[in-house]
Amino acid sequence: HIGWKEVHDDVDSSEAQKSFASETLKQKQEHLQTIQQLKKTQDDYQIETVSFEEELEHLSSQLVDDENFEKKKVYDQRLLELKEKRNLFDKMKTSFEQEA
Structure with missing residues (x-):
């Protein structure tokens, strides 16, 4: 009867x-704990969603x-071709200088 x-x-x-x-x-206490855990998980997911966004x-x-x-691919291809031509030119120049 205490409190009544x-x-x-x-x-x-x-x-x-x-x-x-x-x-x-x-x-009821278990359900309240579950609700608290779900709210925390929801908050974590919300933070993660913001981070992903x-x-x-x-x-x-x-x-x-x-x-x-596409322009970059063409540029890279031309650059590669130019380097190959330079290498070929340098080899031809070296060969020509050795013969002379």
């Missing part, structure tokens, strides 16, 4: 009822359009 102003004689105070109330409270935005800003990509 009135005595409630009509309340079932059997061991079965006490056990049921105890089990119900235990389940920022990374995606950063990477998207670095993308090169197809036209510039």
